[in-house]
Structure formats: structure tokens, C-alpha cells
Amino acid sequence: MAIADRRRGTPQRNFARFIHAFNTEARMAARSWTVHWLGWIWPLILFVVISGIYQAGTLQDMPVAVVDQDHSTLSRQYVRQLDAGSHASLVTAEGGLSEALDGLQQGDQYGLIYLPHDFEADALAGRQPSAAFYYNSLFYAAGFYSTLDASGLTAGLQQSMRPQLAAGMGLSMPGLASISVAFESLYNASGNYIYYQQFAAVVHLLQLFVIVATIHVLAREAPELRASSPHILRAKALGVRLVGKLAPYTLLFSTLLMIEVFFLVWLNGAVIKGSVLWMLAITAFYVAASQAVGLVLFIFTANRFSAYSLVGMLIGIAQTYSGVLIPALAMPLPAQLISHIEPLTHALSGLFDQFLRDAPGTSGLYACLKLSLYPLIAYVIAKQRLRKRLDFSPA
Amino acid sequence: MLNFWKVLQLSLKNMLAKPLWLLLVATVCIASLPYLGRTIDNLPVAVVDMDHTSASRQLSRLLDAAPKIAVRSYDNLPDAKRDLAWRELFGVIIIPVDFEKRLLRGESLVVPVFGDATNRMANGQIQQDITATYNQLLNDLNRAVLMREGFSERQADVILRPLITRLVDLYNPGTSFAAIVLPGLVTLVLQHGLLLSSTRINLNLRGGTPRSLRQPLSTRLGRYAAQLLVWMVLAMLLYVIWPHIFGFRQTASFWALLGLVLPFLLAVLAFSEFLAELLPSEEAVYLTLTFVTMPLFYLAGYTWPPQAMPQWVLWLANAIPSTWAIRAVAEMNQMNLPLLETGRHVLVLLALAAGYGLAGTLIYQWRNYRRDHGKEPTPLA
Numbered sequence: 001m002a003i004a005d006r007r008r009g010t011p012q013r014n015f016a017r018f019i020h021a022f023n024t025e026a027r028m029a030a031r032s033w034t035v036h037w038l039g040w041i042w043p044l045i046l047f048v049v050i051s052g053i054y055q056a057g058t059l060q061d062m063p064v065a066v067v068d069q070d071h072s073t074l075s076r077q078y079v080r081q082l083d084a085g086s087h088a089s090l091v092t093a094e095g096g097l098s099e100a101l102d103g104l105q106q107g108d109q110y111g112l113i114y115l116p117h118d119f120e121a122d123a124l125a126g127r128q129p130s131a132a133f134y135y136n137s138l139f140y141a142a143g144f145y146s147t148l149d150a151s152g153l154t155a156g157l158q159q160s161m162r163p164q165l166a167a168g169m170g171l172s173m174p175g176l177a178s179i180s181v182a183f184e185s186l187y188n189a190s191g192n193y194i195y196y197q198q199f200a201a202v203v204h205l206l207q208l209f210v211i212v213a214t215i216h217v218l219a220r221e222a223p224e225l226r227a228s229s230p231h232i233l234r235a236k237a238l239g240v241r242l243v244g245k246l247a248p249y250t251l252l253f254s255t256l257l258m259i260e261v262f263f264l265v266w267l268n269g270a271v272i273k274g275s276v277l278w279m280l281a282i283t284a285f286y287v288a289a290s291q292a293v294g295l296v297l298f299i300f301t302a303n304r305f306s307a308y309s310l311v312g313m314l315i316g317i318a319q320t321y322s323g324v325l326i327p328a329l330a331m332p333l334p335a336q337l338i339s340h341i342e343p344l345t346h347a348l349s350g351l352f353d354q355f356l357r358d359a360p361g362t363s364g365l366y367a368c369l370k371l372s373l374y375p376l377i378a379y380v381i382a383k384q385r386l387r388k389r390l391d392f393s394p395a
Numbered sequence: 396m397l398n399f400w401k402v403l404q405l406s407l408k409n410m411l412a413k414p415l416w417l418l419l420v421a422t423v424c425i426a427s428l429p430y431l432g433r434t435i436d437n438l439p440v441a442v443v444d445m446d447h448t449s450a451s452r453q454l455s456r457l458l459d460a461a462p463k464i465a466v467r468s469y470d471n472l473p474d475a476k477r478d479l480a481w482r483e484l485f486g487v488i489i490i491p492v493d494f495e496k497r498l499l500r501g502e503s504l505v506v507p508v509f510g511d512a513t514n515r516m517a518n519g520q521i522q523q524d525i526t527a528t529y530n531q532l533l534n535d536l537n538r539a540v541l542m543r544e545g546f547s548e549r550q551a552d553v554i555l556r557p558l559i560t561r562l563v564d565l566y567n568p569g570t571s572f573a574a575i576v577l578p579g580l581v582t583l584v585l586q587h588g589l590l591l592s593s594t595r596i597n598l599n600l601r602g603g604t605p606r607s608l609r610q611p612l613s614t615r616l617g618r619y620a621a622q623l624l625v626w627m628v629l630a631m632l633l634y635v636i637w638p639h640i641f642g643f644r645q646t647a648s649f650w651a652l653l654g655l656v657l658p659f660l661l662a663v664l665a666f667s668e669f670l671a672e673l674l675p676s677e678e679a680v681y682l683t684l685t686f687v688t689m690p691l692f693y694l695a696g697y698t699w700p701p702q703a704m705p706q707w708v709l710w711l712a713n714a715i716p717s718t719w720a721i722r723a724v725a726e727m728n729q730m731n732l733p734l735l736e737t738g739r740h741v742l743v744l745l746a747l748a749a750g751y752g753l754a755g756t757l758i759y760q761w762r763n764y765r766r767d768h769g770k771e772p773t774p775l776a
Contacts, residue, residue, distance in 0.1 A: 038682060046690055049711065053693050056703040063702060074558075104565070105730050107722065110700065119558070126553040130561050137564035138729050140575050142700040144519050147562055151526060154560040161557045173554075174544045175501035176537045179529050183508045183522055186479070193699065196513055201693060208686055216682070308681035312591065313418055315688050316426045316584050325698075326429050326572045327517045329482070330438060335429040349482065352513055359480045 014240045021232045021244025025217075029248055038213045039252050046205060047260050054198040057268065061089035062146035064111035065100035068092070072120035078131065078157065082113070085149030104136060111135040111146040126165060141193075187356040194268050195356060200324040200348055202260050207290045207318065207344055210253050211311050214294025217249065219304040222390050233390060239383055246291050253287045254280070261355075274354030278364030282354070285371035286347035292378030293343065299385045318344045346370045402617025410592075410625050419588045423633055426580055427641060430573035437465035438517055440486040440525075441475035444468065450495035454532050458488065461524035479511060486510040486521050498536050516572075566730045573643050578724045579697045581633045582659075586717045587688045589626050589663045590670070594680045596622070597671030602762025609763070619664055623657075630656045634724065647727035651734040655723050658744035662716035665748040668755035672762070695721045719743045 029035040064082075068075050083090040091109060093100035103109045114132040116122075122129035133150050136143040166173040219225045221233045232245045258280060265272060272279070293314075294307075301307040319325065321339040328339045339345050350367025353359035410416070442458060444451050459466040467484065469475040475487045487509040497504055508525055512518045534555050541551035567574045600615055634652050638645045674680055693699055694712040701709055712718045723740035726732040734741070 034678075034682065042683065042686060046686060049690050049708070050693065052705055052708040053690070053699060055705050055708075059700070059703060062700065105726065105732055105736075107696070107701075107726075123558045126550075126557070128553060128556055128559060130559045132561050132563060134563045134565050136566055138567040138574060138725060139697065139700060140516065140567070141698060142702075143564075150560050150562065151530075154558065158555070158557055162554050165554055165557055169546070169550050169554075171545055171550075174540055176540060177498045177501045177533060178503045179498075179533050180503070180505045181508055181526055181529050182505050183510060183525070186509050186511055187513045197693070197699070201689060205686060205689060208689070212682060212685055216678075305677070305681065308685060309415060309418065309591070311681075311685055312587055312688075313422045315587070315685075316422050316580055319689060319692070320426045320429055320576070320580070323514070325576050327438075327485070327514050329485070330436075330517065330572075331429040332431050335431070338425070338428070353480075356513055357480060360477070363480075 014237060017235075017237050017240050018244040018247075021241040022247050024232055025245045026248040029217075029252070034216060035213065035249075035252075038209055038216070039249075040256055043205065043209055043256055043260070047202060047263070050198055050201050050205075051194075051264075051267075054194045057192045057194045059141060059145040059193070060086050062087060062111070062142050063109045064088040064090050064113060064146050065093040065103050065109045066090045066113045066115070067097050067100050068115045069117045070115050070119040074120035074123060074157075075115045078115060078119075078153065079113070081153050081156075082149055085153070087148040088146045104134065107136070107139060110139055110142040123161065124164070124168075126168075187352075192268070194264065195270060196352075197324065199261075199264060199351075199355065200322065202264065203257065203286075203348055203351060204319060204322065204324075204344055206253060206257050206260075206287070207293075207347075208311060208315065209256075210249070210287055210290035211294040211297065211314070212308060213249055213253070214246065214291045215298045215304050215307045215311070217245070218295065218298045218390075219307075221245075222304075224303055233386070238387060239379065242295075242379075242382060242386065246295075250284060250287050250291065253290075254284045257283045257287070270355075272355055273357065274359065275361075275364065276354075279351060279354045282347060282350040282364060282367045282371070285368045286343060286351075289343035289347070289371040289374035292374040295378045295382055295386075299381060299389045318342055321345060322348055324348065343371055343374055396613070398611060399613040399617045399620070402614050403620050406618050406621030407624065410621060415592065416588065416625060416629055419584055419629060420632070422584055423581055423637065426584075427573070427577065427637070430571075430577060430643075431641070436462055438463055438485045438521055439467050439483065440464045440488060440521060441469045441478065441484050442466050442488050442490065443470075443472050443475050444490045445492045446490050446494040448495035450498060450532070450536070451490040454490060454494075454528070457528045457532060458525070461528050463520045463524045464528075476509075479509065482511075484511070485517050486525070488525065498533075501540060567644070571644065573641070574729055575698070577638075577643065578728060579692055579695055579721045581637070582717050582721045582724060583688050583692050583695075585626065585630055585633065586663050586691075586720075587684070588629075589622065589660065590667050590684055591680060593622055593664055593667035594671050594674065594684065595677055597668050598674070598677055598680070601671050602759035603766045604763075606763075606767065622664060623660055626660050627653075627656060630660065634728075638728075645728050646731040647724075647734075651727055652724075654734045655720065655727065655737070655741060655744075658741050658748065659716055659720040659723075661748040662719075662744045662751070665751035665755065666716060669751040669758070672755050672758040691715055691717055694718060697721055697725065713743075714747070716744055716747055719747070 066079055068079060079090055082088055088111065090113070093103065097114065100109070100112045104112050112134040114134070116129060119129045119131065133147055135147050163173050221231060232241050235241060261279065264270070297307045297310055298304070301310065321335065321342050322344045323339060328336055328345065331339060346367050350364055353363040353367070440458070442455050444455060455466055455468070458464050472487070472489065475484065478484045479487055489507050491504070491506065494504065506529065510518045510521055537555055538548070538551045541554055542548060546554065596618055600610055631649070631653065634656065635649055674683060694708065694715065695718045696704070696712060701712070704712070719740045723737045726737045726740070727734065
């Protein structure tokens with residue numbers, strides 16, 4: 001009977017331990033300058049900087065140099081119409097080809113159009129002259145965008161010249177088929193980098209903040225910083241107290257990311273295509289997964305500085321493997337596997353699905369399930385190793 | 396001088412005993428793995444053929460032959476749309492009913508193509524190949540129409556293409572993603588590692604310490620020299636040997652790169668001296684600098700052009716050594732410019748080194764002055 005009573009009381013006792021750990025940690029966090037710094041001051045400053053970088057949103061009017069050797073009606077029409085397009089802003093290279101090439105090499109312009117001598121005369125005589133559009137494919141985004149209007153312009157000019165050329169050949173022009181490729185860019189029709197690159201950068205940065213904050217908070221329980229903090233994890237029931245200790249930060253960083261996403265959406269007039277609730281759920285699971293990474297790093301390092309150093313390693317790796325710089329499907333197989341180990345990859349996929357894409361409703365659930373694996377694995381490791389790490393770390 | 400050599404030897408011994416630099420090499424190794432393929436090829440694109448004619452099959456074959464596209468045939472649009480949503484595809488091309496019939500009649504056709512534009516790079520590559528493939532098919536069909544009407548093959552070709560625009564990709568033929576991303580990533584990983592380790596060390600040498608604990612200038616220079624030696628070896632490993640092993644494009648000579656790396660590392664060291672005077676503790680170094688590397692990647696003007704950034708962001712970007720180093724490495728290694736042509740970037744790096752060094756020294760002297768005159772009660776670190 002007594003054993004049964006004790007068993008009945010266990011959930012209540014664990015809940016009380018959780019609440020105690022939560023309240024103690026939350027009070028401590030509210031007084032900690034470091035938590036304020038990591039929890040909102042530094043993230044919001046960096047959010048402003050990243051927003052500044054992508055303020056323009058889309059790439060338009062990319063500078064392109066023009067070397068017009070012909071100065072004919074056709075060449076001037078070519079230049080005028082390309083300049084009137086939205087992607088290129090043409091600059092005449094007064095110093096000729098060498099000056100234009102210098103500008104291209106030094107990144108002052110991203111493209112160079114070269115219209116040769118007798119461009120118009122050759123076109124009317126049927127000698128098929130070539131206008132060369134050199135673009136910088138190293139600065140790929142700017143270089144590629146500067147060329148986007150060229151093929152449409154060329155097709156238009158070709159069409160307008162055909163009747164005149166056919167008449168010159170003494171033949172009548174038959175009706176020709178034409179295909180317009182209606183390329184519909186799904187999920188991000190305007191090609192806005194704010195919705196993709198900036199969003200991904202903000203989500204990525206949050207992971208770093210969560211990991212570093214988790215290491216710092218746990219180090220306060222270890223001898224290296226113990227004097228400055230109450231010892232929540234020293235008491236019985238490590239697991240539930242650990243969850244209670246980390247839960248205030250799960251709430252803090254989930255709220256932070258949702259506020260940042262809200263600013264991003266509100267300031268840019270974006271529309272969330274999916275469910276805000278799923279976004280919130282994915283965010284909470286993502287924060288918990290990042291805390292799990294911080295917990296494991298803390299457990300397997302001798303002191304917090306070693307753990308912080310390993311976070312530096314995560315920066316480049318998470319960024320590379322998340323699929324933002326290079327799509328995961330285009331990576332070699334081993335890289336795709338590493339990409340799937342990273343919580344950032346799943347968080348970004350789930351959040352993009354809700355924010356931009358018409359993904360199936362189950363996508364949010366899958367993202368949460370995948371992200372929930374990290375805290376579960378970390379919890380098992382922590383039950384085995386955390387106490388040892390806290391006792392034996394250097395004072 | 397004796398002290399300088401002693402400190403240099405001791406610092407080198409300490410740094411080699413704690414191989415944190417190996418972490419940096421490991422980071423670059425792992426981060427390079429996705430770029431082994433160098434260019435993006437064979438991105439899966441669905442073709443939903445609703446026409447089932449020789450023209451539609453020819454189009455499907457032409458699309459599959461395009462370098463960036465790998466065709467996956469679908470019987471119906473909903474299946475293709477579902478796989479697009481689940482990231483199994485990068486695009487969906489629909490070949491409509493009566494595609495061939497309407498082409499042969501000389502009608503105007505609008506062909507719908509759906510591309511996943513969340514990643515603009517992959518989307519852009521596919522878009523280029525699809526447009527080129529349709530133009531090729533159209534030219535073949537229209538050439539046949541013209542020749543039936545009495546035009547010779549040469550005349551038909553002139554009618555179809557009286558003028559041509561040739562798109563030529565420079566400095567990164569075939570659009571290697573490694574060339575686009577790795578110079579920036581390597582430079583920032585180098586800067587991140589050196590900035591963290593050097594700022595931590597400089598905290599012990601900062602101003603405001605009691606007179607008895609202050610180190611002579613030779614100690615400071617000895618430590619800098621040790622840092623410089625280790626990081627120079629690392630930088631040359633990552634800038635020269637690493638791309639060589641992977642077969643990435645590399646046009647700059649060893650000595651030209653060395654001429655850039657030295658000012659870059661000097662600028663980072665001076666920057667770390669300046670930061671050490673501002674940051675309150677060793678932990679603050681990590682709690683602050685860990686997070687700046689990623690925004691600096693985007694600030695460098697490499698993946699996002701400076702022309703699209705506001706002025707205040709450009710001022711910030713230009714105050715960071717990595718911005719100039721990335722530009723110079725790209726110009727030397729990818730655009731084939733000699734060191735002399737990139738001299739302005741090297742000069743800026745030297746100016747940054749001088750500026751940050753001077754600012755750091757001034758704060759150091761000011762702190763010491765305040766300490767000596769009883770205005771700074773306790774050292775911060």
C-alpha cells in the first residue's frame with residue numbers, strides 16, 4: 001500500500017521538482033546579464049545587421065558595362081531596351097573593352113555587353129552577328145540576374161527583323177510556331193532573398209545562440225562557475241530537474257525566433273502560406289534540439305571554453321550542409337547523410353514549408369518528429385554522463 | 396630581443412601542444428565535402444507528357460541531355476506536384492495536349508514550367524537550360540517549316556537567328572559552387588579561429604593592469620609572431636594545398652597568396668588587440684565573436700552584391716579584414732589578377748592593421764594612465 005502511494009505520488013513530486021527547477025532558473029536568468037545578452041540583445045543587433053544586408057530584397061539594376069563599337073540604330077535599340085529591363089543597369093565604358101574588363105574583374109560591374117562593328121549591317125545582310133554578353137559567374141547571383149533580360153530582348157529583335165529579311169530573299173514569310181516558356185517560380189515568385197537567405201540566416205544564428213547559452217547555463221552547475229549559481233542539478237531526479245532548468249530558455253529562444261520571423265514578415269509585407277501554429281511548434285522543437293546539441297557538447301568537453309570552441313566548428317558546417325548555399329539533392333551521398341544529421345536542415349525545411357511552400361500538412365509533423373529525436377538522445381546521454389561531468393570538471 | 400625569442404618559443408610550444416588549429420582544418424575538410432561535385436548537374440525535374448507524340452518525346456530527350464537537368468517522367472501532374480512539395484524535384488514541366496499538332500500548324504504555344512524558387516541558384520540553372528532546350532526544339536521545327544516554303548537551309552537559319560546573343564560565363568566556367576562559396580568560407584574560418592585565440596591571449600596583456608603585472612613590448616611582439624607563424628602555415632594550407640587536392644580552380648601563385656595572407660593576418664591580429672580592450676572577459680570573447688562569422692559571410696559582398704546593400708552596412712563590411720581578403724582572394728585565385736592589381740585591397744588591409752593597432756594602443760595607454768593615476772579601480776579581466 002505504501003509503495004502504491006509512493007508510485008502515485010511520483011508524477012506530482014516530479015512536477016513539483018520541474019516547477020522548482022523552472023522557477024529557480026527563470027529568476028536567475030532574469031538577473032543574468034549574460035542571459036540578456038544571449039537571449040535578445042546580441043541576436044536582435046545581428047538581426048538588424050542581416051536585415052540591412054538584404055534590405056533590397058531582390059536583385060535589380062545590376063551594373064553592366066556596354067562597349068558599343070557599332071553606334072547604329074540597331075545597337076542603340078539593343079542597349080536602350082536592355083537598360084529598360086529590370087535586371088540590368090547599363091553603363092557605357094568610355095575607355096573601351098579594356099576599361100570594361102577591368103570593371104568586370106574588380107566587381108564594379110557584373111556583366112559586359114560587346115556589340116561589334118557592323119552589327120546592324122551584318123544583321124541586315126544575313127551575316128548573323130553576335131552580341132557577346134560576358135557575365136561574372138563567380139559572383140553568381142548578381143552575374144546571373146544581370147543576364148535575365150537578354151534572351152527575351154534577342155528573341156524580340158529577331159522576330160521584328162524576319163519579315164524584312166524574308167522580303168530581301170524574295171520569299172514570303174510563313175507563319176512560324178512560337179513557344180513561350182511560362183516559367184513560374186513557385187514558393188518565392190519575386191525571387192526575394194529576404195524570404196530565403198535572410199530567413200535561413202536568422203534561423204541558423206538562433207541555433208548558435210541556443211547552443212552557447214545552454215553550455216553557459218550548464219557550466220554554472222559545474223565547479224568552474226558553481227559559486228555563482230544555485231545548484232539545481234545537484235538534487236535527486238536529475239532528468240526532470242534538467243528539463244525544468246532548460247525549459248525557460250526553450251521558451252525564451254522560441255519567442256525570440258517567432259518575434260524575428262514576425263518582424264521579417266511584417267516589415268516586408270510577406271504572407272505565411274502555411275500554419276503559424278506549426279511554425280511555432282517546429283521552432284520549439286528546433287530550440288529543444290539545439291539545446292540537446294549544447295548539452296552533448298557540454299558533457300563531452302572538459303570545460304565550457306572547449307565547448308564554445310567546438311561551436312565555432314558548427315558554424316561553417318551547419319551553414320554548408322543546411323541546403324541554403326547548395327541544395328541537398330545536389331550534394332554527394334555522404335554529404336547528404338551529414339545534412340540529415342544537422343537539426344538546422346530539418347528545421348529550415350519544416351519552416352520553409354510552412355512559410356513559403358504549399359507543402360502537405362504532415363510536413364510540420366514530420367519536422368517536429370525528426371527534431372524530437374535530438375532531445376531524446378541527449379536526455380539518455382545526460383542521464384548516464386551529466387552528473388559525472390558536473391562533479392569532475394575543473395574548478 | 397632575448398625575451399622576444401623566449402616568448403616566441405614558449406608560445407609556439409603552447410599552441411602546438413593544444414592543437415585547436417586542427418579543429419579549424421577539420422572544419423574546412425568537412426565543409427568542403429558537399430562541393431566535391433564542383434558544379435550542380437542533373438537536378439531532378441519532372442516532365443508530365445500529356446501529348447505522347449514524337450515532338451514531345453524529342454523535347455523530353457533534349458531536356459534530359461541538358462547538363463543541369465535529369466528528367467523524371469510522370470503520368471500525372473498531382474504526383475509531380477506532391478514530389479515537388481516534398482523536395483524530391485526542382486521543377487515540373489508540362490507538355491500540353493496537342494503540343495506537336497499546334498507546333499506544326501505554326502501556332503503560338505505557352506508552355507507552363509513550375510520551378511522551386513526557394514533556392515534561387517538551382518532554380519536559375521534549371522531555367523537557363525529549359526529555355527535553351529525549347530529554343531533548340533523550336534528552331535528545328537521552324538527550320539523545317541521554312542524549308543518547306545522554299546527557303547534554303549542557310550536562308551532558314553538567317554531568318555530564325557538574324558542576330559545572336561552569346562552568354563559567356565567568366566571566371567567560374569560551368570558555375571562551380573565550390574568557387575563561389577569556399578574562398579569566403581575558408582577566409583572566415585581562418586579569421587574566426589585567429590580572432591578568438593588571439594583576443595583571448597590579448598586579454599591578459601590589456602591596459603589597466605597594475606604596473607608590476609605589465610608585460611614589456613617584446614612579450615607582446617613575441618606572442619604575435621608565434622600566432623602569425625602558425626596561422627600563416629594554416630592559411631597557406633587552406634588557400635594553396637587544399638584547393639590543389641580537391642582540384643578547385645586556382646590561378647594565383649604561392650608567393651602572390653602569401654603577399655595577401657600576411658597583411659590579412661596582421662589586420663586580424665590588430666583587430667583582436669582592439670577588441671581585447673573592449674571586451675570585458677574571456678567568456679565575453681566567445682559570447683560575442685562566435686556569432687559574427689555568419690553575418691560577415693553575407694556582408695563580404697560575395698554571395699550578395701555590395702551595390703544592393705545600404706551605405707551603413709557597407710561601412711560596417713569595409714571595417715572587417717575578411718571583406719577585403721575575400722575580395723582579393725577571389726580576384727587573384729578565380730579572376731586571374733596579379734597581386735599588383737589587387738594591391739588596393741592589400742593596402743586597405745595594411746591600413747586596417749595600422750588603424751586597429753593604433754586604436755588598441757591608445758586605449759591601452761589611456762587605461763594604464765587611469766590606473767596609474769587611481770582613476771580605474773580594478774582591472775576588468
